[in-house]
Amino acid sequence: MQEDFLHYIWKYKAFDSANLKTTNGQPIVIKNLGQHNFNSGPDFFNSQLIIAEQLWAGNVEIHLKSSDWYVHNHERDKAYDNVILHVVWEHDSDIFRKDNTLIPTLELKPYVDVSLLYNYKSLIKSKSWINCEKDFGDVDDFTLNNWLERLYFERLQRKSNSINELLRQSQNNWESVLFKLLLKNFGLNVNSEAMLSLGKSIDYSIIRKVRNNCQDFEALLFGQAGLLEVDSEELYVANLKERYTFLKHKYQLTNQGVIPLQFFRLRPPNFPTIRLSQVVNLYNIEDNLFSKIISLQKKDDFYCLFKVGVTDYWKSHYTFSKESTSSNKLLTKSFIDLLIINTIIPIKFAYANSQGKFIEEELLSIIKSLNVEKNSVVDKFFKLRTFDHNACNSQSLLQLKQEYCDKNKCLQCAIGNNLITKN
Structure with missing residues (x-):
């Protein structure tokens, strides 16, 4: 007890x-x-x-x-x-x-009632992957679906809290927040914090000034990330070094506190050099990125918006001085899906909240149009019962596992309540 x-x-x-x-x-x-x-x-x-x-x-x-x-x-x-x-x-x-x-x-x-006590003890004393694993499939669809939808917005609110902190640090500059979030999520799990630290090291006013010149922009990002500390005789690399030295002096930049980027165990398309070049190209092509993101409402619109590749040098490189087969290295739809899940929807949600607007139905329409995410937690839940194969459910199940199952918060969970009160 x-x-x-x-x-x-x-x-x-x-x-x-x-x-x-x-x-x-x-x-x-x-x-x-x-x-x-x-x-x-x-x-x-x-x-x-x-x-x-x-x-x-x-x-x-x-x-x-x-x-x-x-x-x-x-x-x-x-x-x-x-x-x-x-x-x-x-x-x-x-x-x-x-x-x-x-x-x-x-x-x-x-x-x-003794049955309530019995159900509670049976649930809490379970040694399964999650406490309700053996009974999870018995919960009625209405209870489960409503709870999962609520969990999704709980997860969005948690992400919104992080966005609001970035907003505070950026003096309420939404463009600056978007830039930092995009950098973070272009880094995926391995480099997310390193890319975020890179974004925080540069005032967004500087980004505005260099975004229309790809080499200046790349020099700024690669230099701040410490990626220009390489031995190379290539003219492109020499130009980047020269431009970064000028920009660093002009804007009194320091990269102290920037976390080193990792290449180890990453597939070449996910190398930070490629992801940074894609960010540069995105901002070079799109002048009003934040406004466009706020206005767009459909998955296919975001696929068009993020249909960008790398700058010329990186079409034939994954790292400095080592040539590869030339390709545009466009962002894949699966990668754009991750951007929509982790950047686009959270910032739309946070911005709408700041304006006193309710766009929950719009956000649900977008997230439910995306394919379910593949990871071990979601896969295990899908073995316990059938779900609709969309990203809303995968996000909700991650929230369920991390914030309720792992913390034994069955009493605060609609699924736990359902099982405790059953006859």
């Missing part, structure tokens, strides 16, 4: 409330269970109860045992002076206020 389970029982009134009585026999009628408090202080605020025909308004504290009140030193804390009911699983001691008046106590154990 965990105290969180008692919070759950009280919050959702998962007990027989028809004939409640305190431990000394006084009848209790619940008018308002109160608001769940997740911070310090009593567990539920602003509860309303009728105890022995007297209406009380105040707070409710919950413990496994009555004596836990003294174990937690609540008798010394003024925050607990307004507790009107002490809810416990097992009553083992009377509890008194500072003025020696008795705090009414409700022992929940006799009022809780």
Whole structure:
């Protein structure tokens, strides 16, 4: 038994409330269970109860045992002076206020259905990949689909919080935030933080000034990333070094704090040299990238927007001084899908929130039009039951696993609630 389970029982009134009585026999009628408090202080605020025909308004504290009140030193804390009911699983001691008046106590154990307790214990004690693995397929589609949709927007909100922090650091410059996010997600998992640190090392006002000159732009990014520290006699490399030296002096740049980019275990199309050149080309072609992203609403429109490749030198190179078969190295649709999932939709969501607009249906339409992501977590969920093969479900399942399953938050999960309350 965990105290969180008692919070759950009280919050959702998962007990027989028809004939409640305190431990000394006084009848209790619940008018308002109160608001769940997740911070310090009593567990539920602003509860309303009728105890022995007297209406009380105040707070409710919950413990496994009555004596836990003294174990937690609540008798010394003024925050607990307004507790009107002490809810416990097992009553083992009377509890008194500072003025020696008795705090009414409700022992929940006799009022809780044994099947609820059995289902809870079975779920929490599971040793499976996720607690509900053996019963996951039994949850009804309505409950599951509604929960997954809510989880998707939880995930979006979490990403939005990171965007808002970047916005604060950029003095509310959305173009600057977009540039940093794109760099981060062009780096994929291996180089995401390194690419983000690169973006943070350059004020966006400088990007505006160099974006229309591809060699200046490449010199700036490659130089700041430390990629120009190579021995090469190629004219292109020499030009980049010369241009970067000029730009570094002109704009008083420093790359201290920029995380080194990695090439190890990456396929050549994902080399940071290629990804940076694609970013340069994208910004060289598109003048109002942020405005276009905010205005576009369909997957195919984003495929057109991001149909870019590399600059001339990188058509025949993956690294400096080593030639390869020439190709445009266009962004693939699968890569653009990742940009839509991790950059486009989150920034559209954050921007809409900042404007007081609700575009949830638009975002759902976009994310559900994308193919499901392939990774081990999503694959395991798909083995437990069938889902629609779209990116909304894969994002939601990742949120479910990371924020609920891995943290044993079954009581805060609609799937866990469904399984706990089943007959």
